Structures are given as C-alpha cells and as structure tokens.
Amino acid sequence: MTVLHTTFTLERTYPAAPERVFAAWSDPAAKARWFVPDGTHGLDFRVGGTETVDARGPDGTMLSVVSTYHDIVPDQRIVYSTTLSGGQALATVSVTTVELQEEGEGTRLVLTEQGTFLDGAEKPEWREQGTGDWLDRLGDALK
Template structure:
C-alpha cells in the first residue's frame, strides 16, 4: 500500500468562525454544502461530541456522476460514518472517517482535522486529511474536499 503525505487544503471566506462552525456542525448546515458537485447529502445522525458520530447518506444525482459511479461498480448511494475525535467550538473539529465503500479494499479509517481561524475581515479554514490507500483515491479525496470547500465558499458569499 503506497501512501501519499497528508492532504492539506486552505480557503479564506468572508464569514465569522461561528458561521463556518454552524455550517460544519449542524444537519441543516452540512446538507447545504457538504456534497461534492453531482451529489446530495442527507444527515441521518449527528452527535457532536468526542466519540459521537456523524452518519449521512451521499447520493449521486447528476447524470454524469451517476454514469461514473455505475461504470466504477460503485453504488449510487453510500452511507458514510465519521466519528468525532476533537470538538472545540468554533475553532477546531477533527473526525475519523470510515472508508468502507471502495470495491476490493478492506475498510479502514482516516483522520480529517479542520481548523477555523479569524483572518483579516474573514476566516481561514485549513483542512488536513490523512492520505488514502493509494494515489488515485488520495487524488479523488483531494478533488472532492476541494470541491466541497468551494461549495462552502459559494454558500457563504450568497
């Protein structure tokens, strides 16, 4: 199993740390931006505390996304589980994600750390995630998380 270094993505938004925290830690907030383009997210469970879980269903909805998922032999809807490790409102959130949706790969956990810091008249969000099991999936993770943070930015500017 060849692994890359951790993935690090940074974005600055015209918002307060409290607003970003609210969008990251409530069912309504998560459902409004969390999914990458071509998907929707429905939160099934949210227990925001260390050891608590976020369980949501991500569903491919755009025709090209549906076609990609079918071609890859992956289901159109997957239930995702994250277990919160650290919860420090409104500045730091970390969670372990269960990767149990990859054909031919045994399930494993990987950590994501989100830091939210005031910067100038806005807020800087730094997301650091463990690399996945191979370079292709690490690139997919990076592209997905970059897209999600862009969607968060669109929501904050609306």
C-alpha cells in the first residue's frame, strides 16, 4: 500500500479571449469535443456540479473519472476535485485550479494539480502527460 503526493503546473497561451477559453470549459458540447476523444462525458458546470467521464484505459480497464466543481469565477478561475478509478479500485484523488489571464489578444491558462496517487495504479508522469495532451487539444479546438 503506497501513497504518493505530487503537484505540477502546466501553462498554455491560446489565441482566444478568456471568455472563449472559459466557454470551451463550461459548455458541455464544446468540452466533450476536446476533453473526451473516446468514452462518455457528462458535465453539470456549476459550483457543486459534477463532471463524469467513463472510458477504457490503454489496457482495456474501465476508467471512471468524477469531478466536483468547488469554485467558478467566470472567465478567470475554475477549481475542482477529481477521483479516478480503474475498475473498482480508486487510483487518484486530486485538486485542480485553472486560471485564465488575458495576455495581449489571447489567454494564458495556468493549470495546477495537486494529486494523491494510490498503490501505483497511476503514475504522476502519466497524469501530467495526459493533462498536457488535453490542453493541447483545447488549443486545437480554439484555432
């Protein structure tokens, strides 16, 4: 039984106003296009609302992701907590903060995630890579 705690921060600059970047997070159809390439997605974007993703992992294991939104400041900040389970086993619990800052004619996004990784079911470097991948897909969606 192991527990590993990590924090990482990723930054991206997008050629879109903060309002447009925020809308890509808050609109269920828009977010599903860039956030969940395979699987099912549900989004109730409000404080106390949840987001769910059910998909298969690379090894075929069913993955279940459940996030709860705790703080939303339109066009500026989103804070949520997430659990990720593989099969019936809880793999990670995390808290994520997304900050949107106007930068020139675009937006600088700063995402910080604090994670608890349980029993080696997921590795921090996998999470950081996966998060970077979907931030890149967000950038493609905003072009």
